[in-house]
Amino acid sequence: MTAIDDTSWTASRPGAAPAEVSPAELREAMGHFATGVTVITSVDASGEPVGTTANAVTSLSLDPPLVLVCFDLTSATLTAIRGHGAFAVNVLGYRQRHLSANFARRGLSAAWDGVTHHRGPTGSPRLADVIAVIECTVEQAFPGGDHEIILGRVRHIETNGAGATPLLFWRGRYASLEGQIPA
Numbered sequence: 001m002t003a004i005d006d007t008s009w010t011a012s013r014p015g016a017a018p019a020e021v022s023p024a025e026l027r028e029a030m031g032h033f034a035t036g037v038t039v040i041t042s043v044d045a046s047g048e049p050v051g052t053t054a055n056a057v058t059s060l061s062l063d064p065p066l067v068l069v070c071f072d073l074t075s076a077t078l079t080a081i082r083g084h085g086a087f088a089v090n091v092l093g094y095r096q097r098h099l100s101a102n103f104a105r106r107g108l109s110a111a112w113d114g115v116t117h118h119r120g121p122t123g124s125p126r127l128a129d130v131i132a133v134i135e136c137t138v139e140q141a142f143p144g145g146d147h148e149i150i151l152g153r154v155r156h157i158e159t160n161g162a163g164a165t166p167l168l169f170w171r172g173r174y175a176s177l178e179g180q181i182p183a
């Protein structure tokens with residue numbers, strides 16, 4: 001008789017208790033899912049611009065137009081979005097890769113030094129030269145473990161993709177359509 005590996009048997013049965021994976025293992029596995037890179041911007045309680053780099057961004061519904069973004073519960077940008085009730089998804093091109101590193105720094109107002117932007121109709125900052133901007137108001141928020149899922153109702157869009165190259169993120173590194181970008 002062949003012995004059954006308890007873990008793999010449990011994991012493959014629908015409804016059975018899932019096998020546990022560590023945060024590091026999940027991060028490593030999900031890193032194989034290549035994504036684009038965005039900067040989510042909003043306005044804090046003092047009216048100052050805030051922003052964070054995010055790749056947990058998904059198109060959800062066309063009618064009504066909805067997107068969702070997942071934020072770490074400790075994100076200062078999440079706190080600002082809850083207050084302002086609106087945010088903008090700024091989709092980065094390869095040429096804006098420095099902005100990804102810039103806005104991955106926690107809650108630094110200095111992140112805005114030298115970053116050209118203007119306020120869109122919802123008040124959220126639109127970064128100059130990005131390949132698309134999707135401006136949203138907050139429709140709903142849902143708990144999601146150590147993250148919060150913000151559902152955005154799309155109010156305004158702008159695209160500048162012609163001739164542009166998107167910035168990609170894959171296995172913890174930046175990449176372009178041509179290949180991996182040296183760190």
Ligand SMILES: Cc1cc2nc3c(=O)[nH]c(=O)nc-3n(C[C@H](O)[C@H](O)[C@H](O)COP(=O)(O)O)c2cc1C
Pocket residue numbers: 037051052053054055056057070071072074075076077078100101103104105106107108169
């Ligand atoms: C490529 C990349 C993607 C990221 N995606 C997310 C994300 O989807 N959600 C999130 O909460 N943080 C994400 N982060 C981490 C935040 O950008 C980082 O924690 C930032 O310091 C949070 O800033 P804040 O606290 O000012 O909002 C990402 C970072 C990088 C470099």
